[in-house]
Amino acid sequence: MRSTGPGPAPEDLSTAAVDDWAAHDGVPMLATVARALCVLEHLDGLEAFRLPYPSVVQLALDRSAVAFLRNDARPPASLAELVQRCAQIPLEDWPLRLPTDAAGPDDLLIDPVSWRPTQLCHEWGEWEAHAQDPAVSHRDRLVIHGALERCQAYGEESAYAEFRRLLVQRPVLTTAEHFALHRDFALEPVWDLIDLIYPEVPRAMSRNGQYAVCGRCGTLLTPVSGGEWWCERDRCRRLGDPPVGRWIDAEQAGVVHQLEQPLRRHVTGPGLAEVDLERGLTALGLTVTMWPGFDAYDLLVVFSDGHRWAIDVKDWAHPGFLGRAARPVPPRPLYDEAFWVVPAYRVRERPDYRQTFERSRSASARGLLLVTDEELVNAARKRLRDIGTTTREETDHA
Structure with a gap:
């Protein structure tokens, strides 16, 4: 994203x-x-x-x-x-x-x-x-742009997708895991970037010699008073106390690395919503390409009749800011319909989310359709039925 x-x-x-x-x-x-x-x-x-x-x-x-x-x-x-x-x-x-x-x-x-x-x-x-300063540049933009340039120079769109998936699904790496990435030639164009954006984690993030990784989002949990753990992701906190997905022993693991904070906020967090949506759509039997055209948009969905959806996922807390950032989805790779998608919990927490977004967007984005991830999956399920295609979940149930 x-x-x-x-x-x-x-x-x-x-x-x-x-x-x-x-x-x-x-x-x-x-x-x-x-x-x-x-x-x-x-x-x-x-x-x-x-x-x-x-x-x-x-x-x-x-x-x-x-x-x-x-x-x-x-x-x-x-x-x-x-x-x-x-x-x-x-x-x-x-x-x-x-x-x-x-x-x-x-x-x-x-x-x-x-x-x-x-x-x-x-x-x-x-x-x-x-x-x-309208020309201000954020760290996440610099890194993502650098990854794009390297992968384009190599002509490896799959390398860029692999890099994005790494940042989303593996924000925490042990020394051995970090070293292993340098043997993954799919990531060769961005090896140097990985070293820069995964700094060492201070021991203050551990408790009793153990680091705790969130079982929902994969980021390191922060130890807080009372022996509890705190997750930095809004979505995780709203679901209750964060489950520990794995424990990392500080002595055995050596140095622990975590993706730097700007990228966790702007890439890992929204990326989790992207891969969740990918999972929901592929479960229906749809063909989904992540970050097509070197990240022209987030998901390209292809139906069995060739109809194509372009999707950009936006996990923003403030709908007004999201509205002001609204712009049409880029025209390529080609598609028939385009959507901006937000996680359903954002709209549940702010019933005026959609209306505030619509009031805030510019005239150039008036035709941009904002839906929730749940609404989009339901719309995909309905379209499959309308064109006479059995969904994968129906096949599995049968």
């Missing part, structure tokens, strides 16, 4: 919307706080609260004080208190002038268990980065 930074759609800006997106309140202030929290995430321990703060952190503290005072609310007395509020007060309860679709029920910028930025926080922070 190619990630596109969110930004406002000028044609959608009414007078009220301009006021909502003004300089020192509402959306810009919230986006600045989110960006500051993302910066703090990469500072170690008490360093995050040591003066002088990084410039965006100081700006966030200053702006939040002004915003709270303007709305007759007590401003945070310190950076620590601001962070605490981000973990305890849902965005819809902040004393800010925000658009009605700026946040969903119970949305927080900081996860109260891990005290790390939520996915929504990262999306707000990225909006701020793009608002300040």
Whole structure:
């Protein structure tokens, strides 16, 4: 999946919307706080609260004080208190002038268990980065573009698909597993990139000499108080306590590597939704090609009568940002119908998800159809029946 930074759609800006997106309140202030929290995430321990703060952190503290005072609310007395509020007060309860679709029920910028930025926080922070510098480039884009260039130079589209599948399904590698990749000649064009994007994991991610890998998404679980484990993926947390898929003994495994965070957020996370959809469609007996045309879009689905669907999967927390990023699916490889797909749990959690997406998208994307993964699989099942094709699941059941 190619990630596109969110930004406002000028044609959608009414007078009220301009006021909502003004300089020192509402959306810009919230986006600045989110960006500051993302910066703090990469500072170690008490360093995050040591003066002088990084410039965006100081700006966030200053702006939040002004915003709270303007709305007759007590401003945070310190950076620590601001962070605490981000973990305890849902965005819809902040004393800010925000658009009605700026946040969903119970949305927080900081996860109260891990005290790390939520996915929504990262999306707000990225909006701020793009608002300040339209030419900003993200690490995930640089890596994916580099992989594309190498695989295109080799003429190996399958190598690119193998690389993408590695990032999605194997974000954690032991020393032996990491070494074995260099004997996999299908990945030869990207061997050097793999070394760069799978850094060593600190021992702080282990407990009692054991690393825990999430049984749902395959990322390393973070040890938290009370002997519990925390998963960084929204989808996993909403399903309850994360199951441990495997334990890695720190002494026996040697160095443990994990895919770097920007790629886990922008490639592994959405990629899990992509391969889940692939699994659901192939279970019907459909032919599915992942990341066709060197990642022109995410899935190409071919029916028995030759009808072709092009699908882009988008696992975004904020439907407004997704709407602003909306664009038509690229025309090649050729297809008959195109869809943007979001995981069904996003729509269940925000009943206005689809409507907010539609309000936010530009005129050039008005014809883009947004459906959930469950709806798409059901539509594929119905189409197979309409053309008289027995689905694989019906054959297996018989």
